[in-house]
Amino acid sequence: MNYNLNQLSEKQEKQSTYQALKRLLNLISAERRNLWLALIAILVNSGLLLLGPLLIGHTVDTYIRTKQFHGVLIFGAILLGMYMIAMVTGYLQTKLMGGIGQRMLYTLRNAVFNKLQELPVSFFNQNKAGDLISRVNNDTDKLNQFFSQSLMQFIGSIVTMVGAGFFLLSINFKLGAATLSPAVVIVLFTLILSPWVKRRNAKNLKSVGGMSAEIQESLNNFKVIIAFNRRDYFRKRFDEANKENYKTAIGAGLANNIFVPVYGFLTSVAQLIVLLYGIHLISIGEFTIGLLVSYVAYCTSFYNPLRQLAALWTSFQVAMAGWDRISQILLLDTNLTQVEDQQTEKSDALLEFRNVHFSYDDSKEILHNINLRFEKGKTYALIGPTGGGKTTTASLISRLYDATKGTVLLNGKDIRSFSAEERTRKIGFILQEPFLFTGTVKDNILYGNSRYKDASNDELKKIIQDANLDALLAIFDEGLDTQITSGSDNISLGQKQLIAFMRAVLRNPELLILDEATANIDTITEQLLSSILNKLSKETTLVIIAHRLNTIENADEIYFVNEGEVQKAGTLNDALSMLLKGKRVS
Numbered sequence: 001m002n003y004n005l006n007q008l009s010e011k012q013e014k015q016s017t018y019q020a021l022k023r024l025l026n027l028i029s030a031e032r033r034n035l036w037l038a039l040i041a042i043l044v045n046s047g048l049l050l051l052g053p054l055l056i057g058h059t060v061d062t063y064i065r066t067k068q069f070h071g072v073l074i075f076g077a078i079l080l081g082m083y084m085i086a087m088v089t090g091y092l093q094t095k096l097m098g099g100i101g102q103r104m105l106y107t108l109r110n111a112v113f114n115k116l117q118e119l120p121v122s123f124f125n126q127n128k129a130g131d132l133i134s135r136v137n138n139d140t141d142k143l144n145q146f147f148s149q150s151l152m153q154f155i156g157s158i159v160t161m162v163g164a165g166f167f168l169l170s171i172n173f174k175l176g177a178a179t180l181s182p183a184v185v186i187v188l189f190t191l192i193l194s195p196w197v198k199r200r201n202a203k204n205l206k207s208v209g210g211m212s213a214e215i216q217e218s219l220n221n222f223k224v225i226i227a228f229n230r231r232d233y234f235r236k237r238f239d240e241a242n243k244e245n246y247k248t249a250i251g252a253g254l255a256n257n258i259f260v261p262v263y264g265f266l267t268s269v270a271q272l273i274v275l276l277y278g279i280h281l282i283s284i285g286e287f288t289i290g291l292l293v294s295y296v297a298y299c300t301s302f303y304n305p306l307r308q309l310a311a312l313w314t315s316f317q318v319a320m321a322g323w324d325r326i327s328q329i330l331l332l333d334t335n336l337t338q339v340e341d342q343q344t345e346k347s348d349a350l351l352e353f354r355n356v357h358f359s360y361d362d363s364k365e366i367l368h369n370i371n372l373r374f375e376k377g378k379t380y381a382l383i384g385p386t387g388g389g390k391t392t393t394a395s396l397i398s399r400l401y402d403a404t405k406g407t408v409l410l411n412g413k414d415i416r417s418f419s420a421e422e423r424t425r426k427i428g429f430i431l432q433e434p435f436l437f438t439g440t441v442k443d444n445i446l447y448g449n450s451r452y453k454d455a456s457n458d459e460l461k462k463i464i465q466d467a468n469l470d471a472l473l474a475i476f477d478e479g480l481d482t483q484i485t486s487g488s489d490n491i492s493l494g495q496k497q498l499i500a501f502m503r504a505v506l507r508n509p510e511l512l513i514l515d516e517a518t519a520n521i522d523t524i525t526e527q528l529l530s531s532i533l534n535k536l537s538k539e540t541t542l543v544i545i546a547h548r549l550n551t552i553e554n555a556d557e558i559y560f561v562n563e564g565e566v567q568k569a570g571t572l573n574d575a576l577s578m579l580l581k582g583k584r585v586s
């Protein structure tokens, strides 16, 4: 299945803003009440501000021209009261929307992060971590900015414009229509250019993701970069990503700002129309000075928000481009779903491969028609040249991936019918590259182990002793409390493998896979691990992947894995000669 987000995005570019907006509103449906309250605040605010010019016009014509200053004072006080209420509603709207924006950011980041936790290994194979981080951090923030800062202004501007437009047309239809004609040009101009502006912003966000991926890759591999003196190479790569970002940012900036001067020009045209046509109407007695004062104010109330809308529209397009990138993740589904429970077959095999084929990306088949049987309590070894398919086979046993064809059976049932919890309880996997989290040795060996998660240090020490793991724990100076730092650079690779080993053994799985799990461990400690494995429950099935043949001398069965095919190797000596003769993967 294709999980590459940057390829998906090309396909999904056709998605309309309307569809994207609908999905976004579904996500924030919990905020409906606050959104309504904020909307009421904005309506009151805009309504009051719109009434102002009408009252001023009325004051000019009724009281100022007739010199009734008492009336001027009363209307002045009414206007002041209205403006004060408008101030309070303005504050309320900012407060409500700020909260909505931040809560939405929180919900969205959680939703994206939780989705990432659901997605299969293939997704992470096909996407760069830096780009994903940029989506979780940067793109969600673009939406937050729009929601907390721009949305209400956006709605406020539209309400003010509609209200001002209504007054302009109702006071004098001919003059109103002439005043509004430049707005038609503006709307057409905006509609035509918007998709182009959104595309430019999407390109810019993509380049931010690319730059972030570049930074993440070089930070993760800084030791190799320094050891191989590749700093210049990475500097160049970063420079290219940065240049791309610079170019797309300029492109997006130009697109985003194209509206401002055009809107400004057309606003001036509209004001000119009001003055020239308005004065003409006064001269022929069809209009009053007071109404012209109101008219100029309404013209400003109409075109100022329109100018603001130019900037807000840009912010909307940026937010929508960000939302597209976020929703690409949210819309993905894992292809490792749980299938319906099936009839259990009577089988003495704990795990079985039946005619299994597998390819990572549909292009090249990696495993061809594999048939394997792992019985309860036995030890199996997978050997073979580098790139032959051993780790891939192990990954299918633990369902990191599903077979492209054929079936993997666990306890006589399709492995896909087990819940992830059940499966991981039954199958333990010590990966080739063990990963440790920041915390103590205790935190790390209890990772994902619900059985002992509340055990005290003393209880845990006893459990470790019973599992014959105490000699391994003794290797760490401060035992269970030894600190592991981020990236776990304060302990050796061999020590990391020991922690991963303890973590897996303590879970007491029915099937334990060791993928080169002792490759970095000295011979004495390796013998210790071997004796621990021998003392595991007689029910435990072991699958050991190893390059060093001494590691597998106790195996009941040895399989030779080469060029995606698996065959029984017989004795250790047969395995050795197969290895020596074994073809390498071309």
Ligand SMILES: Nc1ncnc2c1ncn2[C@@H]1O[C@H](COP(=O)(O)OP(=O)(O)OP(=O)(O)O)[C@@H](O)[C@H]1O
Pocket (backbone or CB within 6 Å): 125, 360, 361, 366, 384, 385, 386, 387, 388, 389, 390, 391, 392, 393, 561, 585
């Ligand atoms: N994530 C992946 N995406 C695409 N191809 C992959 C991926 N992982 C492995 N492969 C390919 O699958 C083939 C088998 O790799 P695998 O890791 O299973 O070999 P292996 O026998 O375990 O090798 P080693 O002894 O080096 O660990 C190789 O050709 C490899 O390039």
